[in-house]
Amino acid sequence: MSAQIQPRSTQAIELKGVNKWFGTFHVLKNIDLSVGLGEKVVICGPSGSGKSTVVRCINRLEEHQEGTIRVDGVELTNDPKSVAAIRSEVGMVFQQFNLFPHLTVLENLTLGPIKARGMTRSEAEARAMHYLERVHIPEQARKRPGQLSGGQQQRVAIARSLCMEPKVLLFDEPTSALDPEMISEVLDVMVTLAEEGMTMVVVTHEMGFARKVADQMVFMDAGEIVEQGSPEEFFGAPRSPRCQKFLSQILQH
Amino acid sequence: MKKLLLLALPILALSGCSSSSTWGWYVINPMTPGGWINIKFLISGMGDTILISVIAAVLSIVVGLVVALPGLSKKRGWRLVNRVYVEFIRSIPLLPMLFWVFYGLPIIFREMGLNIPIDPFWGAVITLALSDSAFTAEIYRAGIQSIAKGQTEAAQTIGLNYLQTMRYVILPQAIRRILPPLANQFIYIVKMSAFASVIGMQELTRRANELVVTEYRPLEIYTLLILEYLVLVLIISAGVRWLERRMGSDERG
Ligand SMILES: Nc1ncnc2c1ncn2[C@@H]1O[C@H](COP(=O)(O)OP(=O)(O)OP(=O)(O)O)[C@@H](O)[C@H]1O
Ligand SMILES: [Mg+2]
Numbered sequence: 001m002s003a004q005i006q007p008r009s010t011q012a013i014e015l016k017g018v019n020k021w022f023g024t025f026h027v028l029k030n031i032d033l034s035v036g037l038g039e040k041v042v043i044c045g046p047s048g049s050g051k052s053t054v055v056r057c058i059n060r061l062e063e064h065q066e067g068t069i070r071v072d073g074v075e076l077t078n079d080p081k082s083v084a085a086i087r088s089e090v091g092m093v094f095q096q097f098n099l100f101p102h103l104t105v106l107e108n109l110t111l112g113p114i115k116a117r118g119m120t121r122s123e124a125e126a127r128a129m130h131y132l133e134r135v136h137i138p139e140q141a142r143k144r145p146g147q148l149s150g151g152q153q154q155r156v157a158i159a160r161s162l163c164m165e166p167k168v169l170l171f172d173e174p175t176s177a178l179d180p181e182m183i184s185e186v187l188d189v190m191v192t193l194a195e196e197g198m199t200m201v202v203v204t205h206e207m208g209f210a211r212k213v214a215d216q217m218v219f220m221d222a223g224e225i226v227e228q229g230s231p232e233e234f235f236g237a238p239r240s241p242r243c244q245k246f247l248s249q250i251l252q253h
Numbered sequence: 254m255k256k257l258l259l260l261a262l263p264i265l266a267l268s269g270c271s272s273s274s275t276w277g278w279y280v281i282n283p284m285t286p287g288g289w290i291n292i293k294f295l296i297s298g299m300g301d302t303i304l305i306s307v308i309a310a311v312l313s314i315v316v317g318l319v320v321a322l323p324g325l326s327k328k329r330g331w332r333l334v335n336r337v338y339v340e341f342i343r344s345i346p347l348l349p350m351l352f353w354v355f356y357g358l359p360i361i362f363r364e365m366g367l368n369i370p371i372d373p374f375w376g377a378v379i380t381l382a383l384s385d386s387a388f389t390a391e392i393y394r395a396g397i398q399s400i401a402k403g404q405t406e407a408a409q410t411i412g413l414n415y416l417q418t419m420r421y422v423i424l425p426q427a428i429r430r431i432l433p434p435l436a437n438q439f440i441y442i443v444k445m446s447a448f449a450s451v452i453g454m455q456e457l458t459r460r461a462n463e464l465v466v467t468e469y470r471p472l473e474i475y476t477l478l479i480l481e482y483l484v485l486v487l488i489i490s491a492g493v494r495w496l497e498r499r500m501g502s503d504e505r506g
Contacts, residue, residue, distance in 0.1 A: 059410060084412070084414075087409065092406075096403055100408075101426065102425050102426050111411065111413070111421060112413065115421060116413055116417070160407075160411065161411070163411075164412060
């Protein structure tokens with residue numbers, strides 16, 4: 001007998017038959033999704049379709065009840081070790097930024113590296129400044145989040161995730177809470193990240209961004225993945241009527 | 254402080270003409286040797302009142318937090334532990350609890366083969382801390398719940414564990430909402446410490462009672478007693494306002 005060779009999964013994220021209920025409400029129905037290393041997936045769909053819930057299941061902000069979720073080959077279970085292992089590989093950017101208002105920008109960025117990773121303060125600050133430069137706001141390091149514009153806050157939030165050097169970044173409508181003139185400064189940072197090969201799952205209705213970076217488009221409705229494919233197929237010839245209707249609505253304005 | 258002097262003025266005036274009236278302010282007239290001795294006797298209870306209150310408050314602040322945390326859990330079992338403790342302790346009137354702790358608890362200790370005597374001082378401290386902890390727990394719970402869920406989620410996504418999330422993210426923000434009601438509870442403890450007189454603790458109220466028995470001047474002596482509590486409470490209030498101002502400037506800085 002030859003030793004069994006475990007083929008190491010090349011998938012960064014793998015969801016198989018994931019189901020989730022909020023009480024009796026079936027919010028996710030048989031979700032299958034795989035995201036390769038370096039791949040960018042854009043999820044869109046009407047409000048309440050379950051986009052946030054899918055993304056939040058990937059780093060256990062929500063618990064799924066059926067199916068399997070793997071991140072970098074590690075299965076997400078109730079074992080706190082598996083949750084911690086997966087969270088250390090997955091960063092998340094929220095619609096509402098969720099910066100820590102009582103800490104400076106620099107402290108927001110160094111908290112995780114120092115407390116969760118055991119880095120020294122000077123190491124963590126050097127890393128924080130590096131990523132603040134990447135998002136073009138090193139000069140704001142000593143300010144509090146409340147003193148920054150929305151666009152700046154979201155860029156700080158992206159830098160905070162990057163400071164944990166995750167393999168995967170999740171974005172849940174990162175530009176929906178922003179004034180129109182600030183959307184592009186955040187999208188520009190995300191495009192750069194994408195070009196550098198970060199694995200990204202992005203919930204957004206910014207279809208210009210999607211066309212530019214997406215390798216895979218996912219359309220959700222009522223807890224299901226209704227349509228899934230390359231941006232060319234997706235925008236060129238959407239098959240399902242629900243997706244066609246959604247796209248015509250969203251591309252109108 | 255000005256208010257206090259205004260209140261004290263008429264009393265001083267009355268004490269001056271005590272001999273020619275039915276008032277008996279001479280019992281606490283600092284100008285006469287007898288009055289001065291009485292005042293010293295009454296005021297020397299201040300130390301015990303303060304010590305009992307401070308120790309009870311510190312214990313209550315610690316126990317309250319320990320009781321509050323399970324109340325914030327997602328698991329129903331933990332929340333139940335919190336509810337049972339709070340509802341049970343909150344429903345016991347202070348005096349019966351004091352009797353139970355002072356006269357009853359030593360019997361339990363003896364049955365368990367422990368030689369832990371409970372003197373009036375510790376009887377009062379334990380009772381006040383226990384009784385207050387149910388209220389402190391509710392204050393913590395409300396304060397922590399007032400911090401947006403996104404803060405906990407952001408902390409989790411940068412790898413902080415439960416205690417780190419509480420310590421570095423939630424409590425520093427919640428403390429501003431927790432502190433004012435906690436200060437109210439401290440004032441409540443100071444006032445309730447008067448019950449310690451019932452089990453023989455020679456604090457402010459007990460001393461006033463003892464003097465009334467020998468001098469038979471209840472109005473004058475109890476008036477002074479009330480003023481003693483007033484001074485204590487005013488000092489605490491001033492201290493809390495100072496603390497609040499300091500923390501307020503912290504946030505802006
Ligand atoms: N904690 C919860 N408890 C109960 N129901 C919930 C909870 N969170 C979300 N839901 C419901 O689940 C459904 C999917 O929610 P989700 O937030 O995933 O939708 P979404 O696609 O992200 O919508 P939006 O575009 O508005 O953000 C909605 O109907 C929502 O009301
Ligand atoms: Mg959403």
